[in-house]
Amino acid sequence: ACLGSKGTFSLSASDTSDKNRVKSRLKKFITRRPSLKTLQEKGLIKDQIFGSHLHTVCERENSTVPWFVKKCIEAVEKRGLDADGIYRVSGNLATIQKLRNFFSCSISPRVFPEEKLNLDDSQWEDIHVVTGALKMFFRELPEPLFPYSFFEPFVEAISKIETIKSLVQKLPPPNRDTMKALFGHLTKIVAKASKNLMSTQSLGIVFGPTLLRAENETGNMAVHMVYQNQIAELMLSEYSKIFDSEED
Incomplete structure (x- = not known):
């Protein structure tokens, strides 16, 4: 110049x-x-949590229940069981995305020190942000918590508790154990329904479409939604019968 x-x-x-x-x-x-997807496919980024298959997350963590799911459940049970509309009320989407991004990579405790995972931190003060992030985790699974191949069998087994129980036992361990952890947690929500106003039916409506869906929705979305809600309700209302053989 x-x-x-x-x-x-x-x-x-x-x-x-x-x-x-x-x-x-x-x-x-x-x-x-290169896009994030390309980097993941080439194995250059391996610790993506949101959007990864459940078995991939669990294999990486050497667990059958994702650490993120455990952390969220712990936080809700610690300070959210009495919250009005817990899991139904939406948290601030920008804050949920911030939490999602915070945990989206290197969630494993071997990589991400425990002290950095404090969901009681003031920035996550609104418990609806934690529940929103947990629902987002399940919503973004490439295959739902109830695997596609199990959708029709679960629909056909509605109201047949023993058949439902048998299907649960046939699930891959990550799906079965994560399902047990989640629905066990939701029974604690229902137990406080007089305060949080969340019934079994309410939670079925919230979680049904998030946890199970048909691989091809062509023309049957309304019918599938009814089944989704009913199956989620059944898993919750009959939790002890369905999962009793899985008790420690």
Whole structure:
């Protein structure tokens, strides 16, 4: 750059050329930058939590219930059982996304120190943010908590508790154990229904479409929704009968 006749700076031809060269390189970098999906497929990013298959998350953590699910359940049971409309009331979406991003990578306790996972921190003060993030986790699973291949069998087994119980026992361990943890938690919500106003039916409506759906929804969405709600309600109302053989 040089000083002009009126005391102002002007760019020389070489400066302009350098500037254009930098712009060109930046543009090429941005257009060629691999997507998150590409990085995951190549194994360069391995700790994505939201949007990963349940078995992948559990294998990475050497567990059958994702750590994030456990942390959210603990937080709700600690300070949210009496909250009016718990799981039905929506938290602030921007804050939920912030929590999602905070936990989206390296959630494993081997990578993410315990002290950094304090859901009692003031920024997560609204318990509906925690429940919103937990619902988002289940909603973003590539395959629902109730695997696609189990959807029809569960629909056909409605009201047949022993058949439902048998189906649960046939589920892959991550699905079975995560299901047990979640519905066991939801029984504690129902136990406080006089305060939080969340009945078995209310929770069935909230969780049914999130936890199970048909792989192909063509033309049957309304019918499927009824089944989704009913199955979620049944899993909750008959929890002890369905999961009793799984008790420690």
